Amino acid sequence: xxxxxxxxxxxxxxxxxxxxxxxxxxxxxxxxxxxxxxxxxxxxxxxxxxxxxxxxxxxxxxxxxxxxxxxxxxxxxxxxxxxxxxxxxxxxxxxxxxxxxxxxxxxxxxxxxxxxxxxxxxxxxxxxxxxxxxxxxxxxxxxxxxxxxxxxxxxxxxxxxxxxxxxxxxxxxxxxxxxxxxxxxxxxxxxxxxxxxxxxxxxxxxxxxxxxxxxxxxxxxxxxxxxxxxxxxxxxxxxxxxxxxxxxxxxxxxxxxxxxxxxxxxxxxxxxxxxxxxxxxxxxxxxxxxxxxxxxxxxxxxxxxxxxxxxxxxxxxxxxxxxxxxxxxxxxxxxxxxxxxxxxxxxxxxxxxxxxxxxxxxxxxxxxxx
Numbered sequence: 429x430x431x432x433x434x435x436x437x438x439x440x441x442x443x444x445x446x447x448x449x450x451x452x453x454x455x456x457x458x459x460x461x462x463x464x465x466x467x468x469x470x471x472x473x474x475x476x477x478x479x480x481x482x483x484x485x486x487x488x489x490x491x492x493x494x495x496x497x498x499x500x501x502x503x504x505x506x507x508x509x510x511x512x513x514x515x516x517x518x519x520x521x522x523x524x525x526x527x528x529x530x531x532x533x534x535x536x537x538x539x540x541x542x543x544x545x546x547x548x549x550x551x552x553x554x555x556x557x558x559x560x561x562x563x564x565x566x567x568x569x570x571x572x573x574x575x576x577x578x579x580x581x582x583x584x585x586x587x588x589x590x591x592x593x594x595x596x597x598x599x600x601x602x603x604x605x606x607x608x609x610x611x612x613x614x615x616x617x618x619x620x621x622x623x624x625x626x627x628x629x630x631x632x633x634x635x636x637x638x639x640x641x642x643x644x645x646x647x648x649x650x651x652x653x654x655x656x657x658x659x660x661x662x663x664x665x666x667x668x669x670x671x672x673x674x675x676x677x678x679x680x681x682x683x684x685x686x687x688x689x690x691x692x693x694x695x696x697x698x699x700x701x702x703x704x705x706x707x708x709x710x711x712x713x714x715x716x717x718x719x720x721x722x723x724x725x726x727x728x729x730x731x732x733x734x735x736x737x738x739x740x741x742x743x744x745x746x747x748x749x750x751x752x753x754x755x756x757x758x759x760x761x762x763x764x765x766x767x768x769x770x771x772x773x774x775x776x777x778x779x780x781x782x783x784x785x786x787x788x789x790x791x792x793x794x795x796x797x798x
Contacts, residue, residue, distance in 0.1 A: 465778070466735065466778040466779060466780035467738075467772050467773060467777055467779060467780065468780050468781075468782050469724075469726075469766045469768060469770075469773070469779055469781060469782070470766070470767045470769065470781065470782065470783050470785070470786045471726055471764050471766055471767060471779075471781045471783060472710060472764070472767045472786070472789070473762065473764055473765075474707055474708075474709060474755070474759055474760065474762060474763045474765055475707070475708065475761055475762075476707060476708070476761055477705070477706060477707075477708040477752070477791075478704070478705055479703065479704045479705070479706050479747070479749065479754060480699055480701075480703050481699070481700050481701035481702075481703075481704065481747075482697045482698060482699060482700060482749070483631060483635050483638060483639065483697070483698040483700045484695065484696065485630060485631050485695075485696045485698075486629065486693060486694070486695055486696070487627040487628050487629025487630075487647075487679075487693065487694055487696050488627065488628055488629075488691070488693055488694075489625055489626065489627050489681075489688050489689065489690055489692045489693070489694055490625070490626040490627070490628055490690055491597070491620040491621055491622055491625060491626070491690040492621045492622075492624060492625065492626060493594075493595045493619075493620070493621040494597070494618070494619070494620040494621065494690055495594065495619055496616075496617075496618050496619075497522060497591060497593070497616045497617050497619055498612075498613050498614060498615055498616060499523075499525070499588075499591055499610050499611075499612060499614060499616065501525070501585065501588045501589065501612060502609070502610060502611050502612055503525030503527070503589055503609070503610060504525060504608070504609050504610075505523060505524075505525060505526075505604060505605065505606050505607060505608045505610060506524045506525060506527075506606065507523070507524045508522070508602070508604065508605070508606060509521045509522055509523065510522050510599055510602075510617070512599065512600065512601040512602055513598070513599060513600070513601065514598070515596070515598050515599070516593040516597060516599050516619060517593065517596050518594070518595050518596050519592050519593065520592060520593045521590050521591070521592055522592060522593055522599075522616065522617065523590070523591040523604065523616055524589065524590050525589040525590070525591075525610065526589070527586050527590075530582065530585055530586045530589060531586055533582055534579065534582040534583055537575065537578050537579040537582050538579045540575050540578075540579075541572070541576045541579045544568070544571050544572040544575040544576075545572055547568055547571075547572075548565075548568040548569055548571075548572045551564060551565050551568045552565060552568075591616060594619070595619070595621055596621060597619045597621035597622065598620055598621075598622060598686070599617050599618070600617050600618035600619070600620070601617070602617040604616050604617070620689075622683055622686055622688065622690065623683045623684055623686055624659070624680050624681055624683050625681050625683045625688050625690070626678055626679070626680060626681070627678070627679050627681055627694055627696060628676060628677075629676070629677055629679075629696045630672070630674040630675070630676055630677075631674060631675060631677060632673060632674055633668050633673045633674065633675060635700075636668075636675060638698075638700040638701065639661065639664060639677060639700065640664075641661050641662065641663065641664060642660055642661060643660060643661045643698055643699060644658065644659070644660050644698075644699050645658070645659050645660060645661060645679045645681070645697065645698050645699070646696070646697045646699075647659065647679075647681050647688075647694045647695065647696055648694065648695045648697075649688065649692055649693070649694045651687070651692065655687070657681050657682060657683065657694075658681070658682055659679045659680050659682055660679060660680060661677055661678070661679045661698065662678050662680045663678040664676075664677050664678075665678075679696065706746060706747075706754035706755070706756075707754065707755045707756075707759060707761060708752050708753070708754060708755070709723070709752070709753055709755055709765060709767070710751055710752060710753075710767050710787045710788070710789045711748065711751055711752065711753045712751075712767050712768055712787040713753075713765050713766065713767045713787075714743070714745060714753055715770050720742050721742070721743055721744070721745050722740050722741060722742055722743065723740075723741055723743050723759065723765050724739065724740055724741075724766040724770055724773050725738075725739045725740075725741050725759065725763050725764065725765055726738065726739075726764040726765070726766060726781065727739050735779070735780075736764075736778070736781065737778055737779060738766065738773040738774065738775065738776065738777045738779055739776075740773075740774070740775055741758050742758055743755050743756075743757065743758030743759055744756040744757040744758060749792075750790050750791040750792050750793045751788045751789050751790045751791070751793050752789060752790075752791050764781075766779070767786065767787050768786075768787055
């Protein structure tokens with residue numbers, strides 16, 4: 429009986445020890461084996477950045493002066509005095525039409541005017557000697573004026589036979605050749621003054637209070653992604669389109685290198701308002717949901733020797749610029765925020781930050797081709 433009682437006691441002790449020590453150990457080991465492994469993510473330390481409020485739009489470039497040079501009179505092209513694509517100065521001769529017959533007629537009219545002037549001078553002396561009447565002298569004076577006017581009209585016609593640049597600018601490509609007959613209004617070549625150059629753009633009426641003449645603007649184009657052109661607003665249209673409720677603004681842009689050409693489109697950024705300081709994150713850090721915007725903050729767990737774990741936090745986002753977004757509330761400067769890999773996270777997920785490759789964080793990004 430004693431031996432039996434001892435054996436029963438030993439068995440009970442073993443059973444109690446197993447439940448108290450061994451079983452919890454195996455449970456903890458199984459839980460540790462089934463726990464989520466640390467997830468590889470990229471992180472970003474929240475900090476303040478200065479933001480210049482901007483109003484953006486897409487506009488069209490327009491020459492300060494731009495015309496298609498045409499002829500007022502018909503004629504045969506005698507010579508072309510320019511090359512396609514070169515610069516022209518104000519008053520520079522571009523094309524000469526055949527004007528031989530017009531010049532000959534001009535000389536005849538000038539001779540007639542000189543004869544009329546001689547007659548008037550002689551009759552004036554005779555009138556002073558009371559040899560002719562005042563009516564005769566008046567008739568001679570009228571005839572002189574008419575002859576001079578006719579000669580001046582012919583001289584203007586001869587001048588029109590030479591096409592000149594109305595202003596300084598760059599000439600386009602011409603298809604006119606010597607010997608070609610031109611009718612009035614036929615295009616000879618385009619002439620564009622492109623330094624500086626205008627850009628016209630439309631803005632919603634809600635931005636009208638933020639736009640004033642003299643504000644600086646920055647212009648970028650797809651043709652020259654690496655360059656930003658500067659200028660300032662020169663005019664604001666006093667009329668708002670009733671269909672779109674937009675108003676038009678005009679800016680004069682520096683184009684000393686003459687890269688910008690009329691007809692191109694450009695992206696306009698108008699500096700509007702004072703510089704603001706915002707907590708800034710890459711846009712990839714924000715997770716947008718129907719119930720709000722959230723971020724995952726990497727923090728220390730309360731468990732002993734635990735590493736970084738994910739904690740989901742609601743945030744209020746503000747304006748965006750390029751790859752960045754401003755955060756108005758929910759986080760503070762110095763917080764470590766996950767910027768990629770959020771899809772595999774939940775509250776308490778262990779984190780293994782790896783920032784060898786991080787999302788772009790450029791306030792003024794340009795298209796990338798890989």
